[in-house]
């Protein structure tokens with residue numbers, strides 16, 4: 001990783017440029033950092049951003065300099081099969097044309113958002129939501145999206161395996177949606193104590209998950225391959241396993257268990273504008289919190305140290321890179 005001087009981005013007629021105030025280090029960024037997944041050398045990373053608008057293209061409506069905003073990194077092409085099916089978050093070419101994936105990202109002082117449309121790829125932050133919290137809107141939207149895939153009914157029980165940023169956000173969204181109980185599992189005492197502070201029952205080991213009440217939905221958010229089969233074991237017959245993590249190795253899962261239990265296994269990827277809107281609403285109304293998840297704030301000049309801090313799963317939940 002290196003820090004380099006690049007020309008200031010310029011807003012074209014349909015674009016805006018932000019002064020980036022905060023940008024989170026994502027779990028997927030760590031896969032890039034350690035394994036080279038998703039993107040290559042020369043890419044400015046950083047896709048969980050919040051900032052202040054400094055310039056606005058002539059054709060952009062309803063956004064003004066000084067606005068405090070966050071935005072969706074994914075820029076769907078609008079033309080591929082998925083985009084035509086109205087599932088642009090699964091766009092077939094998203095990773096060539098999105099912020100931090102093909103286009104420069106937000107580990108920078110300034111960020112250009114192309115084709116800026118308020119309510120679509122740009123969302124205003126209410127006064128009650130700080131820039132730091134604004135940087136956690138994208139991962140909260142990932143959690144909103146995952147809980148949507150679960151088609152939760154009220155008072156269903158849920159277990160969340162892994163209490164990093166996404167896991168803690170999934171647990172908060174579940175509580176806000178009326179799931180009960182919501183049990184989180186993580187080896188890290190720090191992560192468990194933050195979970196407890198947010199109202200989540202936290203356990204150190206998946207073996208401690210009780211059999212009563214039965215667990216309707218299990219969210220696998222660790223990325224540990226062995227926990228995929230464990231998730232299928234603790235879900236009740238006819239229950240759901242929701243896979244939200246990314247895995248560096250294939251996981252082993254006995255399909256006969258799925259047959260015997262009539263389990264549903266689903267994946268959840270990315271975010272939509274509706275997920276962003278709901279995530280901001282959860283933060284603005286206090287039904288979800290972002291600040292308790294922020295364990296480290298690092299200036300942009302210490303970006304390498306920020307990544308190293310995020311790699312320490314026992315001591316970090318969310319590292320936010322800031323331009324104060």
Ligand SMILES: [Zn+2]
Pocket residue numbers: 026027028047048138139
């Ligand atoms: Zn991310």
Ligand SMILES: [Zn+2]
Pocket residue numbers: 076077078079080081082083088090091092093094
């Ligand atoms: Zn597309």
